[in-house]
Amino acid sequence: MRDFRITTHVCLIARALGANTVILSDIIDKEVEKVIKRVIEMWGGPFSIEMGVPWEDAVNKWKTEGGIVCHLTMYGENIETSDVMSRIKEEKKDIMVIVGAEKVEKKVYHLANFNVSIGNQPHSECGALAIFLDRYFKGESLSKDFENARLRIIPQPHGKKVIKIE
């Protein structure tokens, strides 16, 4: 069972935290696509969503083209206590991050160049993805300007302020 809300959260986190693209493997979910496209339209990009690509094809293509694959899993090397993040950065390559909402196939653990745990406790692919990207980009994504945004927030200590960009 795929959960619409969780998939949407994963996509929104990916966009807000600095990813360029999200691939929903094996499925086509028009509802998620609609939400994400609406967010891009209002809040800017660049960001894209692909759907229905078999995960193994996507992974193999990525690796063939010179990218590396990081799989986030509670069983992997601990992002805090191991040197896994330094080793990922040393590669200086484009990164595909895999998060598996549901049961992840064993093969993923072997095809991935790095299996990274965001703590070795059960939690959430949303939380794991957010922390991975925040640490990878050293927080830079949290201040980036999105292109072609129609709305922008002016941060406030109390209350909400949104401006429309004409």
Added chain:
Amino acid sequence: MRDFRITTHVCLIARALGANTVILSDIIDKEVEKVIKRVIEMWGGPFSIEMGVPWEDAVNKWKTEGGIVCHLTMYGENIETSDVMSRIKEEKKDIMVIVGAEKVEKKVYHLANFNVSIGNQPHSECGALAIFLDRYFKGESLSKDFENARLRIIPQPHGKKVIKIE
């Protein structure tokens, strides 16, 4: 509409990233409680879950007892570009973090001592909570040993290794 899966993710993130307790305000959700209690039983604590407390009562009680309240919202002070995290830490007080899955009442913005944005882009309360706690605890939670755990993961570069603790 409250989403069972998102609420569960929020609770699991809270536990894995260093919170002591989660309060589900205004609702009683036995399914979420069951999942979380099972996780505590298998993976350890201390962690507790409270339910059905009206949010305003919980906030007022917390503040009366000397704690501060941080509300995570895309409209708040940016955790990356402002000094809000330093100001929170300077308080040296116990913190209640509010994340609102659904529409958050305007009052929250004023009752909260700090409104903190994890980037001023729409994303996810799961992602926001994870990053807030990771930064607040400077990643320490990701290596902490949970008490009374029956299972423990031995991190692996590829594959899964779990040990049972007798």
